[in-house]
Amino acid sequence: MKKIGVFFGSTSGKSGAIAEEIEFYLKKEDVSIHNVADGLDNIKSYNNLIFISPTYGVGELQKDWESHIDTLKNIDMSGKIIGLIGLGNQYAFGESYVGAIKILYDIIIKNNGKVIGFTPSEGYLYKESEAVIDGKFVGLALDEENQRNQTPDRIKNWIVEIISLFN
Numbered sequence: 287m288k289k290i291g292v293f294f295g296s297t298s299g300k301s302g303a304i305a306e307e308i309e310f311y312l313k314k315e316d317v318s319i320h321n322v323a324d325g326l327d328n329i330k331s332y333n334n335l336i337f338i339s340p341t342y343g344v345g346e347l348q349k350d351w352e353s354h355i356d357t358l359k360n361i362d363m364s365g366k367i368i369g370l371i372g373l374g375n376q377y378a379f380g381e382s383y384v385g386a387i388k389i390l391y392d393i394i395i396k397n398n399g400k401v402i403g404f405t406p407s408e409g410y411l412y413k414e415s416e417a418v419i420d421g422k423f424v425g426l427a428l429d430e431e432n433q434r435n436q437t438p439d440r441i442k443n444w445i446v447e448i449i450s451l452f453n
C-alpha cells in the first residue's frame with residue numbers, strides 16, 4: 287500500500303467531488319483527503335501527493351490555495367512526487383484553461399519536487415493554456431461543465447500512470 291495525500295481546493299464543489307472520485311479509484315492504497323481550506327501543514331507527512339485546483343479569475347488559483355500560497359512556497363519538496371489535477375471550463379475560459387495548475391507546477395519545481403502525470407492536450411477545445419508545455423498539460427485537465435462524460439476514463443488512465451510512479 288502506498289501512502290498518498292490528496293489536497294484539494296474547491297469553491298463550488300466540483301473539485302471536492304473529484305477528490306472523492308480519486309479516493310475511490312485509489313481504494314487499494316492508503317489515501318487521505320485534505321481540504322486546502324484547513325491548511326497545508328499536512329503536506330509534509332507525504333512523499334506521494336495529488337494537488338487538485340480549479341482555475342478562477344483569469345488563470346488564477348482557487349481562493350483556498352491562494353490563501354495558503356506562502357505556506358506552499360516555504361515547503362521543501364525534495365523527494366516528493368506530485369500529480370496535479372486542474373478543473374476548468376475550456377469554452378467559457380478558453381484563453382486561460384486550467385491555468386492554476388501551472389502556478390502549482392512552478393512552485394513545486396522551484397522547491398525541488400517532481401511532477402508526474404503530464405497528459406496530451408488532444409481532445410480539448412481551449413484556445414490557450416499556460417498549463418501546456420510541449421503539447422502536454424502539466425497534469426490531468428478536467429472540464430466538468432463541458433466534458434463530464436470523459437472524466438471517469440481520464441481519471442482511470444491517469445491513476446494507472448501515477449500509481450506506477452509513486453513510491
Ligand SMILES: Cc1cc2nc3c(=O)[nH]c(=O)nc-3n(C[C@H](O)[C@H](O)[C@H](O)COP(=O)(O)O)c2cc1C
Pocket residue numbers: 295296297298299300301302340341342343344345346348373374375376379382383384385430431
Ligand atoms: C469567476 C470564474 C472564473 C473562472 N476562471 C476560469 C479560468 O480562468 N480558466 C478555467 O479553465 N476555468 C475557469 N473557471 C471555471 C472553473 O474553474 C470551473 O467551473 C471549475 O469546475 C470550478 O471548480 P470548483 O467547483 O471546485 O470550484 C472560472 C469560473 C468562475 C466562476
